[in-house]
Amino acid sequence: MERAPTRKRENSEQRILDAAISLFATRGYAATGIRQIADKVGLTTASLYYYAQTKDELLLRVMRVGLGELLASGEEAVAASTDPREQIRGLLKVHLNFAAGNPERARVIDNEFQWLDDEDRESVIALRDAYEQLWADAITEGCRRGIFLVKNVSLTRLALLEMCNGATHWYRANGPMSLEQIVLAFEDMAFALLRTDEPLTVAPAPGAGLTVETAQSPQ
Amino acid sequence: MERAPTRKRENSEQRILDAAISLFATRGYAATGIRQIADKVGLTTASLYYYAQTKDELLLRVMRVGLGELLASGEEAVAASTDPREQIRGLLKVHLNFAAGNPERARVIDNEFQWLDDEDRESVIALRDAYEQLWADAITEGCRRGIFLVKNVSLTRLALLEMCNGATHWYRANGPMSLEQIVLAFEDMAFALLRTDEPLTVAPAPGAGLTVETAQSPQ
DNA sequence: CGTAGCTTATCGATCGATCGATCAGTAATC
């Protein structure tokens, strides 16, 4: 009766979190069973409870760590320059590296926070809001200086973030474009979105006045 | 022993589908139990199986009907004009009306097709691909005519679609902007994305060559 | 008109499988 060798077989804690990320990303939190996680790591379900007290503690840890890294990188990026253009460039790079560097984790963070209990969800959403505020501030400051010209800061921020998040769905490391090329392409698209001072092509947009911080956050 | 009045009480079939849409959208297909659907409609689980043979048949019907409507509206929109600009305007309006008009259904269609079996998923994805091809064709034709100037058609199409899909997350019917205003704002953003013939603001984008149909489809 | 016989729409009860979680026990290491 061989049992798995105990003690320092490997770092079970990280392997459990990685397995959880992969399964949560492909099947969703609710549809992922603790038995699947245990099987993937090579443990029993009982052993999982040595590392985490509940299933949703696994989800919480994934989100806290991931969003913490994203927020820290974002703050570092905006601190690197006072030029809103450079800040947006930095944020784009940070976001795309985050989304494409570990798409599964990014997808879990994007889609699964509804399963956290109220208290945990609030703290996670606070992290996300703080990160999104970095974008809003950069866009707003660019507008104030006349560098960017957007009709609606919130709508533009949402469009930019949603655009980048799409990368978590279609990006493949062995795809036809390198991550560097994708970042450059997104820079072009982002700055096209932010510079609306060119002559309008069509429709002078009569009713759409300039509103700031209008659209609600998801969930 | 009162039982619910039978026959023509109301259209149970549609009420079941509506309940399924709402629950699938907020909790996800996998996490939605047939008992929840039955409770919402005011029936028993047994009665559900009078209308659908399996749980995933409900999902399939929601997707087939929804994507069928979207594709039909899209084809109608592109047929209305030969001008790529007008086609894009029409597609934007169709897509945003679809996304904002019934956000729950749009979210189900966007996110839950992984739960269909292989055969059904293929047929549903074929519908979605046909719809996305309408966008790709309009963008490509606009580029051919020199009206649009984009570096990468696929990337631009993905960015535009992802941007619009974001509306399913933050749009509220009683929000600060009317749907018409949002459509106009998205037109501005979309045409800004498509017209890259203005002088580049920063970074001449050295490595990013012009590639067509590169990025893979999701899933 | 009346009613027999079929169809439609629903029920209560229940199936085996799987869910997240618990607990007492144990081998290996310190």
Add this chain to the structure above:
DNA sequence: GATTACTGATCGATCGATCGATAAGCTACG
């Protein structure tokens, strides 16, 4: 011998699905 890392067995709850039964409406016939 204390601590760490893990197991096998098992709990009650819930899952999707199936069963036979049945009340209510419909149709055809006498």
